[in-house]
Amino acid sequence: GQQVMQIPQYQHVQEGEDFTTYCNSSTTLSNIQWYKQRPGGHPVFLIQLVKSGEVKKQKRLTFQFGEAKKNSSLHITATQTTDVGTYFCAGLKVGGTSYGKLTFGQGTILTVHP
Amino acid sequence: EPEVTQTPSHQVTQMGQEVILRCVPISNHLYFYWYRQILGQKVEFLVSFYNNEISEKSEIFDDQFSVERPDGSNFTLKIRSTKLEDSAMYFCASSRRTLNTEAFFGQGTRLTVV
Numbered sequence: 001g002q003q004v005m006q007i008p009q010y011q012h013v014q015e016g017e018d019f020t021t022y023c024n025s026s027t028t029l030s031n032i033q034w035y036k037q038r039p040g041g042h043p044v045f046l047i048q049l050v051k052s053g054e055v056k057k058q059k060r061l062t063f064q065f066g067e068a069k070k071n072s073s074l075h076i077t078a079t080q081t082t083d084v085g086t087y088f089c090a091g092l093k094v095g096g097t098s099y100g101k102l103t104f105g106q107g108t109i110l111t112v113h114p
Numbered sequence: 115e116p117e118v119t120q121t122p123s124h125q126v127t128q129m130g131q132e133v134i135l136r137c138v139p140i141s142n143h144l145y146f147y148w149y150r151q152i153l154g155q156k157v158e159f160l161v162s163f164y165n166n167e168i169s170e171k172s173e174i175f176d177d178q179f180s181v182e183r184p185d186g187s188n189f190t191l192k193i194r195s196t197k198l199e200d201s202a203m204y205f206c207a208s209s210r211r212t213l214n215t216e217a218f219f220g221q222g223t224r225l226t227v228v
Contacts, residue, residue, distance in 0.1 A: 030129060033216065042205055044214040100145050100209060101170050102217060104157040113137060 004091045006105030010066050021077040021108035023089035030094045032065055032072045038085045046074075048092075061071050072086065079112045086110070116140045118220035120206050126226045135223045137192045137206030146189045147207040147217065148181065150174070157205065163189065179228050196227045 003026040013019050023032065025066035031050045035043035047056055047070060056063045065066045072089055085110050090102040119138045124128055138225050139146050148160040150207040163181055180192045189208075203224050207217040 035219075042219045044223050045218070048216060090157075100147070100211075100215075100217070101159050101162055101172075102147075102149075102157075103159065104149075106156045 002088060002091065002093060002103050004103045004105040006089055006108060008108055009106060010111075012111045012113065013079050015081060017080050019079050019083070019110055021071045021074050021087050021110075023074075023091075025060050025091045025103075027075045027093065029091040030070050031092050032069075032090060033085045033090045034063060034072075034074055035056075035088045035090060036085050037107070042086075043088060044112065076110075079110070081114055082113050084110060084112050092114075116212055116218075118206055118208055118218050120204075120220035120223050122223060123221065124189045124224045124226070126228060129227055130195050131197060133193050133225065134195055135193075135204050135206075135225070137189045137191075137220055138187055139206065139208030140218055141187070143208035143210050143218070145169075145182070145211070147209075148191045149204040149205045149207060149219075151205065151222075152202045160191070160204075192206075196225075198227050201225055201227045 006023045011019055028043045031048050034046040036046055037043045047063050052069050053067045054065040064073045076083055077079040087106040088107045090106045092102055121136045146163040150160055151157045159172050161175045161181055162169045166190050178194045182190050203222045206220040207224045209215050209217045
């Protein structure tokens with residue numbers, strides 16, 4: 001079945017440093033979504049990428065979708081303590097009998113030291 | 115802002131007992147999902163539901179699990195005979211469409227089987 005791998009599992013940074021997490025799918029995706037989960041919280045949607053090679057920015061966050069629509073990355077510039085949490089990518093493959101099932105990566109736990 | 119609501123927030127049950135987890139999806143959404151997250155692990159898809167029937171389910175969603183939309187607003191997950199390994203956070207999610215749309219997650223129900 002479809003698998004989504006995400007690295008690294010943990011990332012500890014000093015406030016102000018950059019952070020990147022990478023996501024790779026075993027199959028071509030319809031789109032990829034990114035979620036943030038604060039400790040003890042639920043996944044909160046950040047963004048979705050649909051087009052091959054797409055790049056989107058949200059303030060200090062930059063999201064990329066690979067040309068083959070199998071990999072993606074999230075880059076945070078100049079991390080802040082409010083960025084703490086687990087970042088998940090989730091691949092979406094629609095077709096046949098699949099109605100929007102998200103396959104999540106393992107997540108990257110980001111800690112930011114002030 | 116509309117949100118997905120789940121009850122209860124925490125459920126403790128004895129092994130072998132039946133539990134029903136309840137969710138109220140966002141009112142104009144058409145697609146409903148259950149996911150689970152074992153402590154410290156990734157979010158795993160259980161089942162998707164559309165047009166009053168299951169559209170897709172994972173290998174986790176065996177005969178012990180069932181879903182229902184009994185009254186047009188609630189969406190329930192029933193586990194018939196709970197096992198210790200069913201202990202997890204269960205998230206309900208809903209979306210307006212399948213493709214190119216975000217999934218809204220509820221706050222989750224923490225199920226503890228003792």
